[in-house]
Amino acid sequence: MRVKPIDTLIAIKVLSFAPGLTANARAVGAVLFDRYNRRTGQCDPGIDGIARHLGIHERTVIRAVGLFPLPGLRSVSIPAPDA
Numbered sequence: 001m002r003v004k005p006i007d008t009l010i011a012i013k014v015l016s017f018a019p020g021l022t023a024n025a026r027a028v029g030a031v032l033f034d035r036y037n038r039r040t041g042q043c044d045p046g047i048d049g050i051a052r053h054l055g056i057h058e059r060t061v062i063r064a065v066g067l068f069p070l071p072g073l074r075s076v077s078i079p080a081p082d083a
Helices: 005-017 023-035 047-054 058-066
Strands: none
Touching (some): 005 023
């Protein structure tokens, strides 16, 4: 099933009302939803890029992702550096 723009909007609204999330966690989640590519199904922004975009520390981004209520939202893969 293809993700539509309205799905992303609803996800951001749900994120804004999710209990137990800090303001930083909500902001990180919003950036992730915003950067989700609906055509390819990929969402792979870097931790450093999210931190720079929001003006927060990289460690804050990592802690924020750990607060997300669904295990699938915490799935992180770090690409190997180019040789």
